[in-house]
Amino acid sequence: MNENEEAYWNANVSLILKLLAVWFVVPFLGGIVFVDVLNLIHLGGYKLGFWIAQQGSIYLFVVLIFIYTKKMSDLDDRFESEGDK
């Protein structure tokens, strides 16, 4: 692996770790572990913790994948053009 490819891979791994931290915290902590506390807050007719577990997390998953896709596409373009130099 050359330096260029290694930088690309490291950037990828650090991006994944950040996004997976959000992937873990919101549904597992917000929707399960601390659900009772969050249920004290209301979102219209929804208790917040219940909403995170049955609606919010699913929207979040979609957003996380598209953030990853966008950032990786930018990274691809940058490294592919550098590789041609």
Added chain:
Amino acid sequence: MELQTLTYIVVGFTFALYIGIAVWARAGSTKEFYVAGGGIHPIANGMATGADWMSAASFISMAGLIGFSYQGYGGSVFLLGWTGGYVLLAMLLAPYLRKGGKFTVPEFIGDRYYSKTARIVAVVCLIIASITYVIGQMKGIGVAFSRFLETSYEIGLTAGMVIVFIYAVLGGMKGITYTQIAQYVVLIFAYTIPAIFISMNLTGNPIPQLGLGGTLADGTYLLDKLDQVVTELGFSEYTTSTRGTTLNMFMYTLSLMIGTAGLPHVIMRFFTVPTVKDARRSAGWALIFIAILYTTAPAVAGMARLNLMNTLEPAPGEHLVYDERPQWFKNWEVTGLLEFEDKNSDGKIQYSANKDTNEMVKIDNDILVLANPEIAQLPNWVIALVAAGGLAAALSTAAGLLLAIASAISHDLMKGIFTPNISERKELNASRIAMAATIGLAGYLGFNPPDFAAGTVALAFGLAASSLFPALMLGIFYKRMNTAGAVAGMLSGIGVTLFYVFQHKGIMFVKGTEYLGDMSPNWFMGIEPNAFGAVGALVNLIVALIVCKVTPPPPKEVLEFVDFIRSPGAAATASEH
């Protein structure tokens, strides 16, 4: 028009469409048969993945599981587990597997771990997971036919097999992809239209996702009303009742997520897109298409449950008189999904959580979706559409699973290991024969469902989570991982999961052999067997890492292969390998 006739017309039209696509999308090469030629647009693949993923269970059973068996909030494990796995798939597996440019999941494992043994172990895991899963789809096809079209279960199952046979054998992945796109459209309309009607009726809001958090005609919040109605009858509160302990819910969700990401029939859909970028994008689109149904399902669960309870007990203490029960109640009594027993002989229906006085002795989970349009008094064409949607969901998932099994046999076992010198022409024929044989086997299992059919979901997700996912992920993210580590990991992951499931559910699910009993006091830290896949995955990971440390590192070509799948740039094409 009579409901029966209308249903035949709608279902007949969708079947004609699938056959039309099959004739148009015939496969001419192994590349078309295994990966649809590798040129599927990412949005089209996302849609096909949605149909591939959403099975008879998602369409027919899930809302009822959430609304009844898992008592509301507890059902979140399915909603979170079966969507969150796509995040893992998009970031940890799909792009790199696409870059590797293989036809099948075991082929990737065989090349990455430079070993035929590893490839065979992967084939075995794939076949067990997929066969257990396909039995459920075959049953779903038979049940949907017999309930909506009033045919016998056997005729329904045979009709379904013939349809799948035509498009899967002729078209392979190419035919399956285009029919799955059509099936997605059918199933998503069939699921959302009744939900929109019901949300309108109850809350005045046409968007079910908002309606669930909205207010009823009397100004109270729907969920508050639901909590009140169920607790009055002695059930636990809808919005807060958990499934077992918090740890159990946590592990259950995690197991379903890891299992989702590790299921071969889903992973292999990402081999069909042109580039690595497309594989990532396609995972996002797949989840959008899936989320449309998965965010609607909890609304259907809550609203249909409320509707049903209101029908049975319009006001507190005022019970429905059995002789005045609505027509849909009679219809579903005939099928055995609903059962009433007048325990106190007053001719009225008393429904409660108390087993001794409850007179609704059976309310099948499936009733929430199947009878939903009738309970809400929706027009007949909506009911016909639900029938077509249920069949589309079962057929699309069955086809994906059958292809996963058939390609593992013809490409991995025959071309890869036992008869490596066969020509492409012969391999294509072999894959068609393997597909036909697999359909025959699945059909046989559908006609004679083994005793363990009910426990199969746990097994399929448990196996995928504890065997394939860790092996694939380590192969990409841990360069030093070698054959010995991967094989030992897979075997111990499966071993631990099977051991746990069998000791509580019976060996091969045979009743009487469950020596620890299917009871919560004997569960390890309160974790139910369905939720054990995550523990199996962890065992796999630890064993793999330890064994890997004490055995030699992989050869140079493998390290180069890992560098290649990690680097930016064009994906390999499978024909080059």
